[in-house]
Amino acid sequence: MAVREENLDIEVDIRDDATAVLTVGGELDIETATFLHHHMANQFTHGRRHLVLDLSALVFMDSSGLNVVIKGSREARDKGGDVHLVSPTPAVRRLLEITGLTVTTPLHNDVEAAVEAIRQAGEEQA
Amino acid sequence: MAVREENLDIEVDIRDDATAVLTVGGELDIETATFLHHHMANQFTHGRRHLVLDLSALVFMDSSGLNVVIKGSREARDKGGDVHLVSPTPAVRRLLEITGLTVTTPLHNDVEAAVEAIRQAGEEQA
Amino acid sequence: MDVQGHIWHIPQEPGAFARARDLTAAALATWGWPSERVEVAVLLVSELVTNAHRHAGTDAWLHVEPLPDGVRIAVRDESPAPLARRTPGVATASGGFGLHLLDHLAAGWGVDNRADGKRVWADVLGAPGNA
Amino acid sequence: MDVQGHIWHIPQEPGAFARARDLTAAALATWGWPSERVEVAVLLVSELVTNAHRHAGTDAWLHVEPLPDGVRIAVRDESPAPLARRTPGVATASGGFGLHLLDHLAAGWGVDNRADGKRVWADVLGAPGNA
Numbered sequence: 001m002a003v004r005e006e007n008l009d010i011e012v013d014i015r016d017d018a019t020a021v022l023t024v025g026g027e028l029d030i031e032t033a034t035f036l037h038h039h040m041a042n043q044f045t046h047g048r049r050h051l052v053l054d055l056s057a058l059v060f061m062d063s064s065g066l067n068v069v070i071k072g073s074r075e076a077r078d079k080g081g082d083v084h085l086v087s088p089t090p091a092v093r094r095l096l097e098i099t100g101l102t103v104t105t106p107l108h109n110d111v112e113a114a115v116e117a118i119r120q121a122g123e124e125q126a
Numbered sequence: 127m128a129v130r131e132e133n134l135d136i137e138v139d140i141r142d143d144a145t146a147v148l149t150v151g152g153e154l155d156i157e158t159a160t161f162l163h164h165h166m167a168n169q170f171t172h173g174r175r176h177l178v179l180d181l182s183a184l185v186f187m188d189s190s191g192l193n194v195v196i197k198g199s200r201e202a203r204d205k206g207g208d209v210h211l212v213s214p215t216p217a218v219r220r221l222l223e224i225t226g227l228t229v230t231t232p233l234h235n236d237v238e239a240a241v242e243a244i245r246q247a248g249e250e251q252a
Numbered sequence: 253m254d255v256q257g258h259i260w261h262i263p264q265e266p267g268a269f270a271r272a273r274d275l276t277a278a279a280l281a282t283w284g285w286p287s288e289r290v291e292v293a294v295l296l297v298s299e300l301v302t303n304a305h306r307h308a309g310t311d312a313w314l315h316v317e318p319l320p321d322g323v324r325i326a327v328r329d330e331s332p333a334p335l336a337r338r339t340p341g342v343a344t345a346s347g348g349f350g351l352h353l354l355d356h357l358a359a360g361w362g363v364d365n366r367a368d369g370k371r372v373w374a375d376v377l378g379a380p381g382n383a
Numbered sequence: 384m385d386v387q388g389h390i391w392h393i394p395q396e397p398g399a400f401a402r403a404r405d406l407t408a409a410a411l412a413t414w415g416w417p418s419e420r421v422e423v424a425v426l427l428v429s430e431l432v433t434n435a436h437r438h439a440g441t442d443a444w445l446h447v448e449p450l451p452d453g454v455r456i457a458v459r460d461e462s463p464a465p466l467a468r469r470t471p472g473v474a475t476a477s478g479g480f481g482l483h484l485l486d487h488l489a490a491g492w493g494v495d496n497r498a499d500g501k502r503v504w505a506d507v508l509g510a511p512g513n514a
């Protein structure tokens with residue numbers, strides 16, 4: 001059997017100096033998790049401390065994927081920002097719920113709601 | 127079914143100020159181990175720091191029994207003495223070997239050999 | 253069910269975890285499983301094969317066997333090193349979620365030890381209600 | 384062998400461990416086991432029932448089932464608390480020898496977890512040579 005291609009697609013959309021939306025599609029496991037982390041770390045380097053992860057096209061995620069989301073969230077918080085998750089599939093949502101991630105990490109129904117939440121929190125602070 | 131009687135018999139024979147022989151018969155498990163420990167501790171209180179445990183009539187011993195022998199040996203060594211074991215049955219010997227106790231604890235074929243070894247060690251020290 | 257199950261060798265190579273998931277999903281689809289239950293089995297397979305490669309550090313052998321009311325997945329590795337329960341903490345990002353997922357998603361799971369390695373198995377029931 | 388094995392409830396009461404050993408020894412004697420092998424099985428029963436009462440803190444259920452080449456002993460308790468490997472040290476008197484004895488004396492052993500407790504099993508072969 002031919003070696004199976006690992007499959008994780010990430011698209012980045014910069015919304016403002018501090019905010020980026022990452023559209024994450026495919027499968028997030030221990031082999032692809034590093035790739036996502038590189039993308040997140042790269043955004044932090046460029047001053048984006050609010051990251052929105054659009055998970056609507058993510059068909060699989062296991063605890064290795066979860067570990068990287070937790071790691072990225074911690075790094076974002078260290079910089080005064082956060083990671084926001086958007087519309088996970090039912091399987092990914094189940095993982096987020098069972099592991100308690102939904103308690104600590106904001107979850108939104110669509111990308112614009114996430115961006116709006118970040119903007120409002122910023123105004124309140126200002 | 128009637129409650130099974132726990133069965134551990136200990137006889138104590140004082141050989142000199144510092145040496146006692148404990149003949150241990152029956153079964154040594156978590157329920158009876160405390161009883162053996164009381165006997166050993168009592169000897170330490172009376173200055174006997176060399177204890178010979180004659181195990182030839184001990185038909186059963188598990189890791190709880192082992193733990194108490196280890197504990198007693200440590201206490202004996204703290205006082206400058208030791209615990210010597212004598213002629214365990216094959217089952218008990220297997221336990222002592224698998225757990226590595228035979229590496230640290232002197233084992234003798236009969237009580238007189240154990241008493242003689244203690245005496246000689248004392249003379250060398252003097 | 254007259255299918256007696258599958259055994260696949262999952263060597264340590266790129267794409268191994270995705271391949272283990274694909275094989276599992278394909279087998280369960282053949283047996284007529286609903287996708288919601290396939291997803292649970294596939295998640296646990298991913299966790300177990302990842303642990304075998306990453307913690308045991310050996311190749312893995314994946315078993316997928318039908319049960320009267322579900323499926324037993326089992327992953328054998330060649331290391332006797334025992335599993336260790338970790339307290340998974342979202343706050344600390346320390347990992348340890350794999351066994352936690354087994355506790356929550358499997359009807360039962362276990363570890364069988366032999367001198368030449370071990371096997372971690374988990375039972376996933378076929379219908380969501382009776383887990 | 385047409386004997387299908389035994390299940391005994393071992394409540395937390397004085398003499399429990401001795402009783403578990405007696406029942407095991409009597410069953411194996413009936414099946415014609417040599418005393419040297421009976422001793423191994425009886426030792427592991429004593430370890431497992433002690434762990435159930437002491438660490439799980441619940442009553443125990445002892446299963447003794449014939450295998451084609453030996454016997455499977457299994458002790459069920461009602462606590463989901465997992466086993467923990469400890470490094471047994473003769474120097475430190477810290478205990479932890481029970482699982483070490485399973486590693487050495489059982490042909491294989493394992494833990495099965497369910498939401499309502501767990502079962503620790505061990506296989507003891509009937510003839511000393513083929514362990």
Ligand SMILES: Nc1ncnc2c1ncn2[C@@H]1O[C@H](COP(=O)(O)OP(=O)(O)O)[C@@H](O)[C@H]1O
Pocket residue numbers: 063299303304307308309329331333334335336337338346347348349350351352
């Ligand atoms: N197949 C295995 N072989 C050896 N050790 C394992 C295996 N699976 C799990 N472990 C151990 O159990 C621990 C907990 O596993 P798990 O809950 O999946 O968390 P994680 O893999 O994130 O550490 C691991 O950290 C590892 O030490």
Ligand SMILES: Nc1ncnc2c1ncn2[C@@H]1O[C@H](COP(=O)(O)OP(=O)(O)O)[C@@H](O)[C@H]1O
Pocket residue numbers: 189430434435438439440460462464465466467468469477478479480481482483
């Ligand atoms: N049935 C059980 N239920 C819960 N925990 C257990 C059980 N059996 C063993 N353990 C855990 O595993 C550890 C190791 O057991 P063992 O090797 O028998 O050593 P010991 O009983 O001397 O501590 C125990 O200290 C305990 O924490």
